[in-house]
Amino acid sequence: MYPYFYGFDPTVILLIPAMILAFVAQGQVQRNFRRYSQVRAASGLTGAQAARRMLDANGLQNVQIVPISGQLTDHYDPRNRTVSLSQGVYDSSSVSAVSVACHECGHAVQHARNYAPLTIRNSIVPVVNFASSISWILIMVGLMMIFAGSAQSTSTLGNTIFNAGVLCFVAVVLFHLITLPVEFNASRRGLESIREMGFVSPDEYGGARAVLRAAAMTYVAALAMAAANLLRILAIRGRRD
Secondary structure, three states: OOOOEOOEOHHHHHHHHHHHHHHHHHHHHHHHHHHHHOOEOOOOOOHHHHHHHHHHHOOOOOOEEEEOOOOOOOEEEOOOOEEEEOHHHHOOOEHHHHHHHHHHHHHHHHHHOOOHHHHHHHHHHHHHHHHHHHHHHHHHHHHHHHHHOOOHHHHHHHHHHHHHHHHHHHHHHHHHHHHHHHHHHHHHHHHHHHHHOOOOOHHHHHHHHHHHHHHHHHHHHHHHHHHHHHHHHHHHHHOOO
């Protein structure tokens, strides 16, 4: 059983490494994006223009490119085959803009090529959304019944509800896990197009790679945080044993 000191829950310690990783990753994304937003791509292409050329080169003339509001809100929507680029990417000719735009086009190429991890991720999104919304409710209700219940029937029901919540949370962790190859592969496809189609100069290529590597680390951090939360949940449950 984990001891509590003046109300302090020691299982919080399990979250600290993941929290630090998330903080560092997010800071690196912001720094790299700002830094290379000040560097104009040698090709002079805007993010939207680079995206159009990459899509066309892959036979994806049917994929639309549209501007959206916000910062780093860029994404590819497989439902309507649309690449949405944020304000700082769509009209900008910076190395950062070209890099982010080509990364999102990488997802469009994955979709067109039936890239297995993307197909799996897209197919489980509705299930994961439901699991994410209900997991903590089941876990908290189950724990309260386990810790407060004195009757065997109450404890058994609490365990059942708790285990159902854990299974839901495991689905969330698996979603973050399957997201990693999807994001890393999209960046690889984007960087290949950037280099082969000359969107940036050889000297600027390192900047493009830095921008996308930093972005990829945020997904690693998200997985680490989800896994740490799962470990903490199991550790809290272990206090009863």
